[in-house]
Amino acid sequence: MSNFIPQRNRSITKKFFRLFLFLVLFKPFLGHSQITIPKGSYVIDMGDLTTLVTDDATKTGGGGLRPFGMVHELIKMYHVPVYWIVRGGKAKDAIDYTIDGRDYKGGLFVISSDFITPTVQAAINQWIRTTSVAASAATNYYTRGLVKAYPIAEKYTLAGANVQKLTVAPVWTMDQDNGNLVTPIIGSAGIPYNKDRTST
Numbered sequence: 001m002s003n004f005i006p007q008r009n010r011s012i013t014k015k016f017f018r019l020f021l022f023l024v025l026f027k028p029f030l031g032h033s034q035i036t037i038p039k040g041s042y043v044i045d046m047g048d049l050t051t052l053v054t055d056d057a058t059k060t061g062g063g064g065l066r067p068f069g070m071v072h073e074l075i076k077m078y079h080v081p082v083y084w085i086v087r088g089g090k091a092k093d094a095i096d097y098t099i100d101g102r103d104y105k106g107g108l109f110v111i112s113s114d115f116i117t118p119t120v121q122a123a124i125n126q127w128i129r130t131t132s133v134a135a136s137a138a139t140n141y142y143t144r145g146l147v148k149a150y151p152i153a154e155k156y157t158l159a160g161a162n163v164q165k166l167t168v169a170p171v172w173t174m175d176q177d178n179g180n181l182v183t184p185i186i187g188s189a190g191i192p193y194n195k196d197r198t199s200t
Contacts, residue, residue, distance in 0.1 A: 035083065036157040040113035042124060044070065045148040047105030066146045069190030070127040071109055073142045076169035078120050083110040084164045100153050108158075111149075124149070132190075141192035 037043075044067045074080040085108040087096040095103045111124070126133045126144040133144040172193075174182055186193045 033161060033163055034157055034159045035085065035161055035163050036155055037083070037110050037152065038113045039153065039155050040116065040151050042111040042113075042116075042149045042151050043099060043104060044109040044111075045102070045104060045150070046107050046109065047103070065185070065189040066127070066144075067109060067149075069142055070124075070144070070147050070149075071166065072169045072189070072191050073123065073127075073140060073144075074111065074120065075166060077140045078117075078123065080111065080115045080120055082166045083112065084108070084166055085110060085158055086162045087158070088160045088162050097156075097158055099156050100150070102150060109149075113151075135190075135192060143187075143190040143192075145190075 046067060071082045074082055085096070087094075090096060093105065095105050096108055097104050111120075116124070123139075123144070126139065127147045128149050129145040131145055133139060135141045135143045172182070172186070174193075183193050
């Protein structure tokens with residue numbers, strides 16, 4: 001089943017999916033603080049949303065929705081907390097932080113090296129591939145790949161940060177009449193939804 005999303009619907013889909021995740025996954029930020037992330041942690045680049053992902057083998061989508069799938073799997077399958085960080089008081093579309101010479105916008109997802117075991121590292125390695133990794137039992141039925149995430153060379157302190165620690169992945173219930181409106185979006189994120197006809 002192809003999860004291709006037509007060009008004209010991409011902007012709407014992007015906004016919908018982010019709102020969707022805000023409502024079901026994320027809690028409000030709790031004021032400005034700071035957080036120090038250790039050396040070797042991965043920072044997901046959420047500002048690179050040039051295209052949405054498609055599962056069409058003839059196409060090579062960008063990283064628009066796949067980071068959400070990566071976060072979902074790490075939390076649900078490996079019990080790895082993921083930090084969601086936005087710089088407090090920034091202007092619209094402004095840079096959140098510059099780390100190792102790379103500008104991050106659109107908020108950051110951070111995977112602390114404190115929780116990166118060899119098994120988790122193997123999963124991360126597949127998520128950051130430049131091509132899709134087909135869903136199978138070995139990938140927990142997630143379609144991995146196309147995420148832009150980078151390990152940091154040294155520990156880094158993010159000052160003035162709004163920080164939320166994500167520890168629970170959502171579970172969706174989709175009715176037979178309207179569920180097909182949502183499943184292509186979830187599928188584009190790489191999250192399995194058609195195994196046993198349920199989202200995990």
